[in-house]
Amino acid sequence: MDTQGTTTGTTPHSPPPHPARPRAARRLLATGAAVFALLATAATPLSPAAAAAPQQPAVQAKAKAAPRTLTIAVAQSVDSLSPFLATKLVSTSIHRLVYEYLTNYDVKDAHTIPALATEWKSSPDKLTWTYKIRDNSKWSDGKQATAEDAAWTFNKMMTDEGAASANGSFTANFKKVTAPDPTTLVVELKKPQATMTALDVPIVPKHVWEKVGDFSKFNNDKDFPIVGNGPYVITDYKPDQYVKLKANKNFWRGAPKFDELTMKYYKDGDAAVAALRRGEVGFVQGLTPAQAASLKSEKNIKVNDAPGRRFFALATNPGAKDKTGKKFGDGNPALLDPAVRKALFQSVDRKAIVDKVFQGHAVEGQGYIPPRFAEYHWKPSAQQQIAYDPAAAAKTLDDAGYKKNADGKRLGKDGKPLDFRILCHATDPNDKAVGKYLTEWWGELGIGLKVECLDSVSDRWLAGEYDLAFDGYSVNPDPDYVLSIHTCAALPATPDASGQTDNFICDKQFDGLYDRQIVEYDKARRTDLVKQMQSRLYDTGYMNVMVYPNALEAYRTDQIKSIKTMPEAGGNIWGQDGYWSWWSAEPAASGDTPDQDSGTSPAVWIIIGIAVLMILVIAFVVTRRRSSTAEDRE
């Protein structure tokens, strides 16, 4: 067709050729051209590759000069980047990195050490504290950090309700805060306060924050970089995507070794672990026992299993009420009977929870404060301990008059079977797992349990609409805060308000002890009071600590050469009381190149294979249905 046209056109004088020959020749020509083209294209990528070869060292040198970034996987959402509002662990951990506090906790044993304040003393009447503020801490915009900034921060929290949301408990007892000169801070108290060397309040730059209008709404996430004076500076933030931080080269304790720190969001634990395996992130926390076990055998990954700061407890609703004594919520009245609570706690096998649910990555629960804080940790005496004993639990209930009916269910005082609800966090697999055990243990006892797992438990919790709940708090080196949440003063002002209270506990004896420990400056006597408080809390029987979960975390040794745990011997990395981990982290020298062999195990391939097979089957089903069901033919 086209060939013929050209043939006649190009060779008008030649005799009409045999139709096959020119076509064959043409084909030969075309093939030749194609081969040439093929060769040419094949050759082209070769040449740049050859040219690139000598450049290789240069590229590597360039990579060395490039910022050393450490990416860590996080799952919890930031509630606010404003230090006046933030209470979640991820946010307070970020604030530890970007703002200095008056004092810090030593990485070895968490004793108080200087931070923004270099020294401090209290007056003989214990009511005036004078802090010496260091003169070598600069804000990241170049201005000097002074006592004036600290005084302004505290005064703001004392005068503005919105600024007292997160840390107001520290300043509630402050009378007056002044800065007579740039290096002196004077705090006058209404009555003595034992937490004056453990004020976990980030000090913010006055010249930036005095422009803020409503502190209850300002989230500090608009103007980047955010001015701070900690080891890192926040340079960017996208909710539930990432938080980017840059090293503060002028940090007074010394610049961190990594140039950049990125917290990347992985809402799915398995995705975070996969990213760690591939070297996309350098650190993952909150591992499940199965993940930790499988990561242990991986090369270049170190698993850190450390005693945790948290307790994991059962809380019973003690009859929610507000400060005025007005009752609200719908807690089961049977739980107001100490015998019922005792029987419930007697049938909880803490050892089984440690062994089965946490697979050994936890410590059996005793007192309120975890054993990691050895000086404050308290154990119940032999006679007051509510030990695991199902037979004794049944006897406790029998003696208290809760008889079993024909179906084996215990009947309450009102003649109805005892059925409780337990509030569980749908996001926490441990809650659900323990819930399964509780259902069976309490079922043996004749008590029904409904495990209600919700994505957000806070609405029901604040409204007092629960019988039992899974409860947990991270404990600070100074135990004041976690004790204060069980005082009557922490109850909400009205049923609709949200107080600091954890579980609506209000006990006169506990409050008396609390008031004594907060004014006690003598360490030994205060420790003794703290233990007495835990003993009282244990005896009230509204709460029972089941376990202290370990922190399970892992990092890549080809990205992080060394990192400080807290306490230094066998401690944790994520959520420390201080900035030690990320400040001290040292990049691995040669490990800048990401791991090339992705090391996919055969099991992963099998899973992928099965997944593909399933998708094919489902796709087959769907397409067959689509193509030929009656509905489409109608």
Added chain:
Amino acid sequence: MTTSESTPPPETGSTPPPATGAAPQGKARSLTWERRRTSVARFWRQYRSHRAGLYGLGALLLIAAIALAAPLLVGSDVQNVTGAPGKALESPSSRFPLGTDQYGRSLFGLLLYGARISLSVGLMAAALSVAIGTLIGILAGHFGGWFATVVMRITDWFLVMPALVLAIVLATVLSQSVWTVVLAIGVTSWPTTARLVRAQTLAVESRPYIERAQALGGGHGHIMARHVLPNVMPLVLAQTTLLISSAILTEATLAFLGLGDPNVVSWGGMLQEARETGAVSSGHWWYLAPPGLAIAVVALAFTLCGRAVESVLNPKLGTSR
């Protein structure tokens, strides 16, 4: 009734011994039974010619038998976490053919138990969905007019709504239980059935004998229940069988998303627990693969059966396939 008694049957294939006193009535009844028996036999003969349908049926019978006999096969305490026989996350062995879960329970036992929930939820949800769809379809087809317009617009609205999203919302709002899942699936998947049944109803009602029935004084209820319903029944039956597989898939999806009843063992719930335990990144394929495959196999079996039933009962589809 009197007319049917007086007219003798034109031909009786096999006359049963009329031993009872009410001979004519018994005769009529036996005739009906005879007719039903032959139609069932005819149905089976045609069904048998669909080989895929036979495979599906075989698989289903096997799975149903396993589900029913699960307590006998693996013991009824397989779901108990206290006193679970194995260690956490063991790999497959002769004692635990599919390994164990994080509580040390046998995954094989849980898989068999999971069949009970997946099958029963699938069946109940499909039945509920088809019941709603049939009722609405017949009413809309029979009455027509503004009523049908309103009802069919509502149907359209449900049809364009992403059913899974709607089911998730329902399962979140209501309390966590098996019945919630049944309800959530049932009330979101009826629109296709409603459209199908309405079309069939319109076709049936245009036939002359409906007009005759009306002329003889048949009311709305009589026509819908005695004439329309029996005629749309084959279609409904086929639709039910097909819906079950999608109901089972939806149930697994909801359970996987953590919206099922956490206290019962289901295949979707097993997948969710595997994910929460970190089985995916730990490479514990024996925790993930069996429930996933089981869901796929059951859904496939119901689809094969459904298609075979459909092509037998619906003459329009012919027998060529």
